Amino acid sequence: MNSPLKKQYDVVIVGGGPAGLAAALSARKSGAGDILIIEREVEAGGILNQCIHSGFGLHHFKEELTGPEYAERFIGSVLSENVTVLTNSYVIDISPALQVEIISGQCGYLSLQARAVVLAMGCRERTRGAIRTPGFRPAGVMTAGLAQKLVNMKGLLPGRRIAILGSGDIGLIMARRLALEGCDVVGVYEFSPYSSGLTRNVVQCLDDFDIPLHLSATVAFIHGRDRVDHLTIAPVINQSTPDLSRSWDVDCDTLLLSIGLIPENELSTKLRLHMDAATGGPQVSSTLETSLPGVFACGNVLHVHDIVDFVSEESLRAGQFAAELAMGKRRPGDNIALQKGANIASCVPHSLSPDREQVIYLRVKQPMKNCTLTLGDRYEKKFRMLIPAEMIRLTLAPEVLDHYFGDNLKIEVHPQEVE
Structure with missing residues (x-):
């Protein structure tokens, strides 16, 4: 103080x-x-x-x-x-x-x-309880952020043979960090068919260090009495159910969780x-x-x-x-409601005002190539690639919003039409 x-x-x-x-x-x-x-x-x-x-x-x-x-x-x-x-x-x-x-x-x-x-x-960070991973409760299971604190601030290694569940950015960064410390990072296992981290982190933290990324795969069971000794990994069917008939075991002493914030x-x-x-x-x-x-x-x-x-x-x-x-200055209330349309997972803020330039942050529901983002009928922007892991930032001039005074403004993303 x-x-x-x-x-x-x-x-x-x-x-x-x-x-x-x-x-x-x-x-x-x-x-x-x-x-x-x-x-x-x-x-x-x-x-x-x-x-x-x-x-x-x-x-x-x-x-x-x-x-x-x-x-x-x-x-x-x-x-x-x-x-x-x-x-x-x-x-x-x-x-x-x-x-x-x-x-x-x-x-x-x-x-x-x-x-x-x-x-x-x-x-x-989400913890093991958030996804209810079955298995025993041995030492060696922790979030990627805790591992980051142990290594970077305490000078301690969480383990020697590391598996990572989830491809969030902290997990990707810790895969590289632990590899640099001499640990054996056996793989990153992601439930979805695409990475949940930034593309640059997949390239710089995994590809550059030959760390495998297994998409549509998850930890089906954690084994170990006092400490983790191996994991059962299973492929995921239709982004919902692990296929135990095709599972395999991975030896490790530590499981880091990078399953979302x-x-x-x-x-x-x-x-x-x-x-x-x-x-x-x-x-x-x-x-x-x-x-x-x-x-x-x-x-x-x-x-x-x-x-x-x-x-x-x-x-x-x-x-x-x-x-x-x-200081006693309250701006006029917003008069445009912002609504999520096709393929939009989230957007912030939730209302707008045409009295000044506005910044909108949004995410798409799934990866899309060659698509067009529209706001009502007055604004559109083309993208070669959009993924849920990377936030979209839009800046809107007041004149774009004047048309929607007192109305609803819907944000949507659609595939580009082929002429």
Whole structure:
């Protein structure tokens, strides 16, 4: 904590990861006075602190950085703006009047008044219980993110012969990381017929290290009494049922789970925010305000992003709008409802306003080649390839939206017509 706590803040931000840091910096630059970040870990930076690989910052800083380098730049900027950062602390409740209740390792129980709140708690990994993998419960089964923390921050190896279930980006990156540490990565097994990670990570983390990727395959049984000693792998029929008649065994001592990320939304559900079943996060307007007035959401707690640069971009907007509200400026309500159409899995935000440029993030349901994305009858964009793992980012000028004032705007993706 870099300054004494006050009883009232213009903007209180829950989470000191990349989203919370960007929101705080933007809130300050937008005129907010007293700003407080509440972070549960002992230092700010979030998941970036354990992501020592490069590849961050290409969009935001126009250069390639490691995760800690990216976090350090934002932390330095936030501290230079005299934003208060309260670490080792948890928000336990927020009232409709924006009274924030906190449990802090430094200060005990606190109750603070906020003029605006930004939710930036990030996301968490799905665990074995989420997919109910059958078998025993030996040591050696963990999420890829935990393995990343053990290797990069604790200097410990999770095992020597590693199998990875799921092809999420963290799992792909850890396949490479463990191979570099001398471990034998026996394979990555993905339930779907396509990778759930970015294409660049499949190439750089698996192909470049000759690590096999088995699509339409899953772990059918975990064997081992004290520690994992082998797995039964089975091909998947029609993306639904493992075919045990064609299963095979793989020797390993560790199973890493990279089976998806979900927004950290216990606080959001406690606040009874309107939620989006597709993203797992709150529904938000074009200003990133939730259904509870004065509460905004951004980053991975809103919807899981591919790259941290887009988290920062979105969170900068959330901080700006939260600061405006705290200073008594409320923008006109949205008047265009955004609707998912053919082949669209999710889209954020959930409504739009033609009074300014809008940014929309969306994902498709399945891989598609040579397709056209349309928004109503006024906008279309052609793509050679779209996959669920890679988020689509669209920027819409106000004149595109004027036509849909007070209407519904449907987003769809269709195969291109052959002339």
